[in-house]
Amino acid sequence: MSDNNDLFSRHEHALEKEYETCPSCGHDLHIKHSKSGSFLGCSNYPTCDYTRPLVEQERMEQQVLPGSECPACGHELAVKQGRYGMFIGCTNFPACNHIEHQETDQEVDVACPSCNKGHLQAKNNRFGKTFYACDNYPSCKYVLNHEPVAGECEKCGYPCLLKRTLARGEALQCADKKCGHIQA
Incomplete structure (x- = not known):
């Protein structure tokens, strides 16, 4: 009972x-x-x-990282929670706006086929999805959603290929949207 x-x-x-x-x-x-x-x-x-x-979300209190030092002002760094998730920032916040960034912008060593001046870099958007953009931004706004590979399309001669994972395995595809030729 x-x-x-x-x-x-x-x-x-x-x-x-x-x-x-x-x-x-x-x-x-x-x-x-x-x-x-x-x-x-x-x-x-x-x-x-x-x-x-409707659902109260738990907020994490900032946690000071012992032994860390802000390169801008010398105060300690702390793990904080913002609108886009967790980040590391200075404890002297209103006076110092320093934020530690993840080193996610890696160069892929493929020349930009649009401007022929810059190189394509891997970047992450605010949702964590990786895309590849020209490092000559804002004068060049060339962007790819798949990993670029140095090479030339065998059909149209476009100077950039994309690494794609298909049902039959990994293949290279022309980065030109008009062509889209898939190489074996």
């Missing part, structure tokens, strides 16, 4: 969460949806604009 009482009290707790009242005006809170995700909002909306996230 005690198991049923425990189950009933959990159920009551869930119902309390479902039928919460607005702390500002006392009306019911309802689950609402937006392009940013779901949230709880007041049912008395135009009059009361109270909202709060």
